[in-house]
Amino acid sequence: xxxxxxxAITLSEExxxxxxxxxxxxxxGAMRIARPFGLEIDYVRDMMAWLLFLAPPAHILxxxxxxxxxxxxxxxxxxxxxxxxxxxxxxxxxxxxxxxALPADDARLRVVCADAGEFVARASGRGRYGVVQxxxxxxxxxxxxxxxxxxxxxxxxxxxxxxxxxxxxxGEHDAYRRSTGRIGEAFGARLLALPPVPAGNVVxxxxxxxxLQIDWQALRHRARELDRxxxxxxxWFEALRGQQGRSARFGV
Numbered sequence: 001x002x003x004x005x006x007x008a009i010t011l012s013e014e015x016x017x018x019x020x021x022x023x024x025x026x027x028x029g030a031m032r033i034a035r036p037f038g039l040e041i042d043y044v045r046d047m048m049a050w051l052l053f054l055a056p057p058a059h060i061l062x063x064x065x066x067x068x069x070x071x072x073x074x075x076x077x078x079x080x081x082x083x084x085x086x087x088x089x090x091x092x093x094x095x096x097x098x099x100x101a102l103p104a105d106d107a108r109l110r111v112v113c114a115d116a117g118e119f120v121a122r123a124s125g126r127g128r129y130g131v132v133q134x135x136x137x138x139x140x141x142x143x144x145x146x147x148x149x150x151x152x153x154x155x156x157x158x159x160x161x162x163x164x165x166x167x168x169x170x171g172e173h174d175a176y177r178r179s180t181g182r183i184g185e186a187f188g189a190r191l192l193a194l195p196p197v198p199a200g201n202v203v204x205x206x207x208x209x210x211x212l213q214i215d216w217q218a219l220r221h222r223a224r225e226l227d228r229x230x231x232x233x234x235x236w237f238e239a240l241r242g243q244q245g246r247s248a249r250f251g252v
Contacts, residue, residue, distance in 0.1 A: 006089050006090060007092050008022060008023030009021075009022065009023070009091050009095045010023055011095075011099060013033075016032055016033055017030050017032050017040060018030065018033055018067075018099065018100070020067040020100070026137075027041070028066050028067065028137065029041075029066035029067025029068070029069060029100065031067055031069065031100045031101065036072070036101035037073060037101070038073075038230070039069055039070075039073055039230075039231075040069065042197040042198070042199075042201075042232075043168055043197045043199065043201035044135075045231055045232055046194050046201075046203040046236070047070060047135070047166050047168060047203050048070075048073070048231055049166070049194060049203060049205060049233075049236045050131050050164040050205060051226055051233070052219060052222055052223060052226070052233065052236060052237065052240075053164065053207075054130060054131065054162070054163070054164055056074075056077075056078035056080060056081045056130075057129070057130020057131055057160065057163070058080070058081060058130060059081065059082050059084070059130060059160075060074050060078070060081050060082070060083045060084070060129060060130065060131045060132075060133070061084050061085075061131070061132045061133070061158065062074070062084065062085040062086065062133045063086050063116040063119070063120070063132065063133065063134045063136060064087065064116060064135040064136040064137070065085050065087035065092055065102075065111065066092070066096075066135060067095075067096060067099075067100045068085070068100050068102040069100075070133055070135070071083055071096075071102065071109070071111075072100075072101065072102060072103070075103065077229075079108075081108065082107075082108045082109075082110070083109050084110045084111075084112060084129075085109075085110070085111045085112070086111075086112045086115075086119045087112070087113060088113065088114065088115050088116070089113075093113060116136055116146055117148075117151050117154070120154040120157070120158050121154050125157075125158040126157050126158055127157075127158070127159070127160055128158055129158050129159055129160060130160045130162075130163045130164075131164050131166065132158060132159060132163070132166070133166045134155065134165065134166065134168065135167075135168045137168075144167070147175065147178070147182065148182065149185055149186060152165070152182050152185075152186035152187070152206075155186070156206075156208055159208045161208075161209055162208065162210070163207075163208045163209065164205055164206070164207055165187065165205070165206040165207075165208070166203060166204070166206075167203070168201055168202075168203060169202045169204055170200055170201055170202070171196040171202035176202065179204075180193070180204065184206075186206070187206040187207065190206060190207040190208075191204060191205065191206050191207075192204070192205045192207075193205075193243075194239055195239050219240075220237055223236065223237035
């Protein structure tokens with residue numbers, strides 16, 4: 001996350017859920033204390049919608065750590081995947097370890113203190129990650145803090161030959177159309193947007209790779225399997241089916 005100084009961390013708790021704030025009322029992450037590896041926030045669950053199209057890849061990249069919900073979930077659920085999380089703020093990393101049950105680094109988990117934009121510009125990451133998950137917001141939550149066309153092109157460059165970029169956008173903010181346009185330009189308009197959650201967040205999926213003709217029956221079966229894990233996959237399926245009609249082609 002691009003911030004000029006280290007982040008002011010504040011916490012709150014209500015009904016068994018601990019919330020992360022960056023010195024403002026906006027919620028930047030959450031954890032149900034009794035289920036530290038679960039996904040508590042609806043848009044965060046939506047960021048796992050790539051599972052409809054792609055098996056857990058060998059390498060997953062998380063840009064923006066927050067309360068580490070996605071990082072922990074992927075590390076715990078996908079034992080065949082290595083997870084790298086990039087976060088600029090040492091205070092956010094420290095809070096994730098101390099307050100939100102983020103495990104220590106191991107053979108499959110690596111937390112890097114770095115600027116997300118600079119990280120994806122490194123030549124060493126090109127073609128490495130099957131999934132890149134982007135959740136880059138500052139204390140005001142007024143749109144992604146890294147949102148340039150160059151940034152999204154670099155995200156595409158670190159994706160494997162077939163991969164998915166997942167971005168949390170705020171659909172009610174003026175930046176939404178601008179962000180969507182830039183992601184679309186970087187990915188050749190191979191985009192899908194999930195319906196907004198009540199708070200206004202919209203999860204956007206951008207695909208890299210050869211087009212794939214979707215078999216809706218197979219996709220429905222996959223959604224039912226994912227539903228049993230606690231993810232709202234049947235709702236994803238119905239929303240995407242409504243957008244695409246009887247057939248669809250995606251970029252993965």
